[in-house]
Amino acid sequence: MKLIFEKSTFDREGFKLPKLDVPECKLPTDNLLESKKVNLPQVGELELVRHYTNLSKLNYCLDSHFYPLGSCTMKYNPKILETIAGFESFSNLTPNLSLSKKGFKYIQGSLALLFQLQNLLTEITGTSKVTLQPLAGAQGELTGMLMIKAYHQKKNNQKKYVIVPDTSHGTNPASVAMAGYESISIPTGPEGQMDLKIFKEKLTDEVAAVIMTCPNTLGIFNTQIKQICDLAHQKDVLTYYDGANLNAILGKIKPAELGFDIVHLNLHKTFSAPHGGGGPGAGPVGVVDKLVPFLPEPYIVKDKNDQFSLYQQSPDSIGKVAPFFGNFQVLLKALTYILILGKEGLEKVSEIAVLNANYIMESLKDYYQLPFRRRCMHECVISAQKQKEKGISALNIAKYLIQEGIHPPTIYFPLIVKEAMMIEPTETESKKTLDQFIQIMKKAAKLAKESPQTLKQAPANFIFSRFDEVKAARNQNLKYKNNNNE
Numbered sequence: 356m357k358l359i360f361e362k363s364t365f366d367r368e369g370f371k372l373p374k375l376d377v378p379e380c381k382l383p384t385d386n387l388l389e390s391k392k393v394n395l396p397q398v399g400e401l402e403l404v405r406h407y408t409n410l411s412k413l414n415y416c417l418d419s420h421f422y423p424l425g426s427c428t429m430k431y432n433p434k435i436l437e438t439i440a441g442f443e444s445f446s447n448l449t450p451n452l453s454l455s456k457k458g459f460k461y462i463q464g465s466l467a468l469l470f471q472l473q474n475l476l477t478e479i480t481g482t483s484k485v486t487l488q489p490l491a492g493a494q495g496e497l498t499g500m501l502m503i504k505a506y507h508q509k510k511n512n513q514k515k516y517v518i519v520p521d522t523s524h525g526t527n528p529a530s531v532a533m534a535g536y537e538s539i540s541i542p543t544g545p546e547g548q549m550d551l552k553i554f555k556e557k558l559t560d561e562v563a564a565v566i567m568t569c570p571n572t573l574g575i576f577n578t579q580i581k582q583i584c585d586l587a588h589q590k591d592v593l594t595y596y597d598g599a600n601l602n603a604i605l606g607k608i609k610p611a612e613l614g615f616d617i618v619h620l621n622l623h624k625t626f627s628a629p630h631g632g633g634g635p636g637a638g639p640v641g642v643v644d645k646l647v648p649f650l651p652e653p654y655i656v657k658d659k660n661d662q663f664s665l666y667q668q669s670p671d672s673i674g675k676v677a678p679f680f681g682n683f684q685v686l687l688k689a690l691t692y693i694l695i696l697g698k699e700g701l702e703k704v705s706e707i708a709v710l711n712a713n714y715i716m717e718s719l720k721d722y723y724q725l726p727f728r729r730r731c732m733h734e735c736v737i738s739a740q741k742q743k744e745k746g747i748s749a750l751n752i753a754k755y756l757i758q759e760g761i762h763p764p765t766i767y768f769p770l771i772v773k774e775a776m777m778i779e780p781t782e783t784e785s786k787k788t789l790d791q792f793i794q795i796m797k798k799a800a801k802l803a804k805e806s807p808q809t810l811k812q813a814p815a816n817f818i819f820s821r822f823d824e825v826k827a828a829r830n831q832n833l834k835y836k837n838n839n840n841e
């Protein structure tokens with residue numbers, strides 16, 4: 356495929372300036388002016404449109420392909436969310452209005468929406484108060500960790516460690532380290548959940564918190580959560596629920612009612628705002644009563660006259676973690692999604708997400724190895740260990756899926772499963788799509804036995820097939836050089 360520079364010819368122009376209708380004047384000749392000719396490509400408008408349209412078609416996206424990327428919740432993003440977030444009354448609003456008393460008059464409507472979202476997320480998580488500020492899941496985790504730190508410092512508790520099961524999302528130990536704590540990793544037992552015996556041994560007075568990805572990255576829900584939280588609280592150890600993938604339990608249980616003190620949610624996963632290459636995120640954090648004084652400020656409150664304002668009065672608050680109110684339009688999309696679905700709709704989200712993942716796991720269990728034989732939640736982890744005996748890896752299968760028009764699942768994660776493939780279908784996919792995926796996965800298992808070469812050469816229908824992955828990561832050559840070496 357040619358670069359736009361290579362398509363450039365100087366007999367065509369995409370843009371012409373209109374005829375000069377004012378007196379011409381010379382540009383200043385100081386040293387700020389670029390004197391060399393800038394080598395910009397010259398193509399006609401039609402060629403330009405075709406170039407970028409064809410480039411965009413090389414990309415996998417949710418609007419074009421099934422995208423079962425585990426842990427990432429690539430569900431359909433309803434277009435009405437974009438329409439509403441794009442209303443001029445929102446997109447032309449400046450948060451600077453919140454800096455003056457007069458400005459507050461003009462943003463009452465937007466504050467009302469944020470206040471409503473704060474309350475809905477409080478209700479959904481069972482917590483006492485929610486901050487909407489964090490701009491991503493990982494930032495929500497760090498916010499939680501900083502609150503944990505502030506809580507223990509206030510009480511003069513000497514704490515050094517945070518317990519992290521080895522099936523946690525990778526950002527969990529990273530957030531622990533960023534807050535200045537050391538992680539204690541707990542291995543997984545035969546049931547696919549944290550080994551309770553080892554947890555008890557490691558749970559000393561020096562532990563500040565336990566952070567659990569729920570369900571864990573095996574897609575398994577820990578059935579001992581209540582006991583884990585009780586044991587932790589006996590030693591003033593705080594409990595953190597990583598709820599990035601709340602679509603597993605939405606409307607069914609509330610993390611705080613299970614005994615968790617802090618919960619973060621990824622609105623860009625569970626509540627359907629586009630993410631990854633498609634948009635920014637939001638990782639609100641909810642806390643129970645004892646942590647409310649430490650919440651980031653300001654947050655939105657409503658007074659007796661139904662006027663909305665910002666609360667920032669707690670001397671123990673960890674302060675701001677983002678400018679203004681967080682990613683306002685992401686918050687708006689999540690609110691729209693919640694209001695459209697309502698309570699019953701949200702319950703259906705988790706029911707169908709879990710059903711879809713189990714349907715895939717059950718359909719593939721005779722073709723791929725299952726590391727743990729128990730019901731999964733919103734995603735399932737299968738392994739290509741059987742295929743590995745024939746020299747076929749999870750990577751080969753992922754490449755074959757690309758050839759067949761499917762975005763590969765997350766592979767080689769969680770780390771504790773060899774040749775892992777982590778599949779998250781989400782609730783927005785139809786049974787027909789799931790059946791097509793299952794057929795293709797079965798075909799891959801058959802090819803691994805009968806024609807492994809086909810899998811090793813996949814994708815055969817793409818302009819790029821296989822990369823030297825080390826070189827691609829370490830020796831990046833991202834600069835275009837034309838014939839004049841410019």
Ligand SMILES: *Cc1c(COP(=O)(O)O)cnc(C)c1O
Nearest residue numbers: 426491492493524526568599636
């Ligand atoms: C995606 C995810 C995160 C991190 O969220 P970001 O918005 O990417 O920072 C954390 N935990 C879990 C379980 C996740 O799936």
